[in-house]
Amino acid sequence: MRQIEIAIVGGGPAGLAAALNASKLGARVILIDRNDYLGGQLIKQTHRFFGSKQQRASERGIDIALELAREVMSNEHIEVLTKATALGYYEDGVLLVEQAGKIIAIKPERVIIATGGAEKTLLFPNNDLPGVYGAGAVQTLVNVYGVKPGQRVLMVGAGNIGVIVSYQLLQAGVEVAAIIEAAPRIGAYWVHAAKVVRAGVPIYTRHTILRAIGEREVKGAVIAQLDENWQPIPGTERELAVDVICLSVGLTPLTELLWQAGCQMTFVPELGGNVPLRNEQLETSVPGIYVAGDVGGIEEASAAMMEGALAGLNAAASLGYTCDTLIDDRQNVLQQLAGLRSGPVGEKIRKGLAQCSL
Amino acid sequence: MLAETGIPTKENLASIMPPDERLAQGPVAIAECFQNIPCDPCYHSCKQGAIQEFQDINDRPQIDFNKCNGCGSCMSRCPGLAIFVVDATYGDNEALVKIPYEFLPIPEVGEIVTAINRAGQPVADAKIIKVQNTKVQDRTAIIWLAVPKEYMMEVRHFKVKEVR
Ligand SMILES: Cc1cc2nc3c(=O)[nH]c(=O)nc-3n(C[C@H](O)[C@H](O)[C@H](O)COP(=O)(O)OP(=O)(O)OC[C@H]3O[C@@H](n4cnc5c(N)ncnc54)[C@H](O)[C@@H]3O)c2cc1C
Ligand code: SF4
Ligand code: SF4
Numbered sequence: 039m040r041q042i043e044i045a046i047v048g049g050g051p052a053g054l055a056a057a058l059n060a061s062k063l064g065a066r067v068i069l070i071d072r073n074d075y076l077g078g079q080l081i082k083q084t085h086r087f088f089g090s091k092q093q094r095a096s097e098r099g100i101d102i103a104l105e106l107a108r109e110v111m112s113n114e115h116i117e118v119l120t121k122a123t124a125l126g127y128y129e130d131g132v133l134l135v136e137q138a139g140k141i142i143a144i145k146p147e148r149v150i151i152a153t154g155g156a157e158k159t160l161l162f163p164n165n166d167l168p169g170v171y172g173a174g175a176v177q178t179l180v181n182v183y184g185v186k187p188g189q190r191v192l193m194v195g196a197g198n199i200g201v202i203v204s205y206q207l208l209q210a211g212v213e214v215a216a217i218i219e220a221a222p223r224i225g226a227y228w229v230h231a232a233k234v235v236r237a238g239v240p241i242y243t244r245h246t247i248l249r250a251i252g253e254r255e256v257k258g259a260v261i262a263q264l265d266e267n268w269q270p271i272p273g274t275e276r277e278l279a280v281d282v283i284c285l286s287v288g289l290t291p292l293t294e295l296l297w298q299a300g301c302q303m304t305f306v307p308e309l310g311g312n313v314p315l316r317n318e319q320l321e322t323s324v325p326g327i328y329v330a331g332d333v334g335g336i337e338e339a340s341a342a343m344m345e346g347a348l349a350g351l352n353a354a355a356s357l358g359y360t361c362d363t364l365i366d367d368r369q370n371v372l373q374q375l376a377g378l379r380s381g382p383v384g385e386k387i388r389k390g391l392a393q394c395s396l
Numbered sequence: 397m398l399a400e401t402g403i404p405t406k407e408n409l410a411s412i413m414p415p416d417e418r419l420a421q422g423p424v425a426i427a428e429c430f431q432n433i434p435c436d437p438c439y440h441s442c443k444q445g446a447i448q449e450f451q452d453i454n455d456r457p458q459i460d461f462n463k464c465n466g467c468g469s470c471m472s473r474c475p476g477l478a479i480f481v482v483d484a485t486y487g488d489n490e491a492l493v494k495i496p497y498e499f500l501p502i503p504e505v506g507e508i509v510t511a512i513n514r515a516g517q518p519v520a521d522a523k524i525i526k527v528q529n530t531k532v533q534d535r536t537a538i539i540w541l542a543v544p545k546e547y548m549m550e551v552r553h554f555k556v557k558e559v560r
Contacts, residue, residue, distance in 0.1 A: 086475035086536070088435040090453050096437035096473045098534070209499055223399040228431045229476025231402030236553040237499075238516040243400045381432050381454025 040144045042068045042117075044353050045133055047124040047295060048152035050078020051339045052331025054106040055346030056150045056353070061115035063351065063359035068144060069116055070135055072123040076110060077103030078154055079332075080339055082177040084209075085202055088227065092374055093340040100181075102339070124153075127299045131326075148326050148353040151296055152346060155289035155310060155332040160194065163249040165283075169256025173203045173286035180210045188282035192259045193217040196241050200286030201226035204234050207284075215278050218245040218261055220268060227383075248275060250283055259283050289336045296333070299324050308390030309335030317396040318372075319352040320345060328353050335390055344375045398430055403515050413549070414461040423466025423483035423492070427457040428552075429476060441473040471496045472533040482548050491548035492525060497537045502527060503556050511543050512553040520547050522554060 049071030083099025122137035135142045157172040179185045196219035251258035263274035290311035301314040302323040330349040331342035432454040446463035483492035511522035526540040
């Protein structure tokens with residue numbers, strides 16, 4: 039049995055920031071990620087980020103990931119376990135991790151869960167044909183492995199992810215036939231939408247996919263316009279010749295470990311699904327278990343990093359570690375988080391968070 | 397409408413255009429950023445102080461056209477690729493449009509490309525005048541296009557004619 043002060047599950051922006059901040063105060067940390075690289079979603083984000091200068095706006099996600107990962111790898115207080123999956127959290131406070139076919143039992147004094155989110159899917163006939171992918175999968179193929187998923191793509195969903203992945207497909211030389219969106223408005227930032235539209239990709243709001251066409255693989259898709267009640271309007275069906283249908287219909291928090299640990303959970307649509315209740319310290323209803331990033335509510339990398347920092351500081355502080363600037367550091371992070379969530383686009387997040395505070 | 401199509405309307409554009417008198421004086425930046433989003437790198441990137449300080453990170457950029465010299469520094473910092481520089485004084489019949497560009501291949505100076513409007517439609521041929529792609533720009537090239545003057549407020553993208 040391994041003893042450790044803080045175990046962090048998830049090496050995305052939230053987990054990395056948590057590890058750096060906890061170790062800054064002097065705590066000993068194990069950081070666990072099932073991938074063979076650190077950085078989580080960031081590793082696929084080749085575009086520049088929004089936000090403010092303090093949160094490294096205008097930098098590319100991939101560069102932020104590389105820098106944070108390097109800092110973590112060279113930090114003596116942090117032990118990194120990659121290709122390691124946290125399988126379960128047990129009543130006696132033991133975290134079971136599988137790495138290279140071996141099971142490692144870890145008994146941490148504090149746990150920070152930063153497992154991020156999982157993609158949602160969509161129900162329609164033939165959605166099991168090869169060629170129907172999640173946007174995250176397409177992004178992994180294109181930006182991590184350098185593989186084109188196909189020649190011509192229909193993107194379903196005009197949120198930030200659908201629009202940005204469309205842009206990245208164009209950059210990779212893949213044609214995007216259209217982006218369709220069931221809602222009456224584009225969910226992505228309009229500047230993102232404008233840049234794919236001028237690059238030749240039409241966005242059709244109030245449209246849905248009726249079915250995929252093909253026997254053994256995707257050969258096309260039938261789309262149709264929706265009426266006020268989100269019902270397909272007969273006669274508006276259109277067939278698009280595509281070999282990939284890419285679903286970008288949202289993420290949902292990856293909360294299995296929190297359920298197992300017995301954390302109080304609540305369903306908050308604004309945050310993407312079931313999320314843990316947490317206090318201002320980001321501690322859940324189970325003392326010693328903290329959450330940070332998308333697992334606590336689907337948001338943004340900048341917010342994930344801030345939450346990670348906060349959870350890291352708080353978890354280390356609860357073990358008795360401190361520094362001269364601790365109070366200011368915490369306050370600063372809280373202020374930045376409030377800033378990020380302040381405007382009209384942050385309204386949904388604010389509404390969501392109000393429903394899950396302890 | 398912009399929120400339905402991704403294409404800014406005439407009204408959207410009218411609200412942010414520099415006046416004709418300013419256009420007659422040389423290059424000037426136009427920020428086609430119409431939504432209150434938490435983003436402010438454009439403000440931090442302008443050394444001329446031409447972009448008004450943001451009171452709130454969700455503010456939209458307000459450019460003081462008299463302070464802006466059209467240097468283009470803000471263009472490659474904008475994550476939305478929403479800032480363009482237009483120089484109406486470039487020639488008698490041609491204007492210069494500077495476009496942020498993140499596709500390959502990067503065209504060469506002298507090359508003729510197809511100029512594209514905000515809806516993704518070709519509108520004219522354009523000539524590449526200059527390619528700025530320094531390290532500071534971090535993979536967002538700025539391409540200077542000479543376009544027929546009547547299209548200077550329409551051209552916001554281009555396509556290379558054939559892949560070399
Ligand atoms: C296409 C796209 C565009 C985006 N654009 C932006 C943007 O412009 N600006 C912005 O701020 N944000 C953006 N984001 C959002 C941002 O990437 C995420 O919000 C952020 O990565 C969330 O961070 P996280 O650390 O919570 O989770 P993740 O990055 O998802 O990391 C979670 C990590 O946990 C690991 N993990 C999960 N379960 C286990 C387990 N049981 N055991 C071990 N490891 C586990 C995963 O492998 C993963 O590495 C975008 C996201 C996408 C998909
Ligand atoms: S073009 Fe130059 S001067 Fe004008 S707003 Fe941009 S950075 Fe400032
Ligand atoms: S940097 Fe670009 S997207 Fe951000 S506020 Fe400025 S103009 Fe808008």
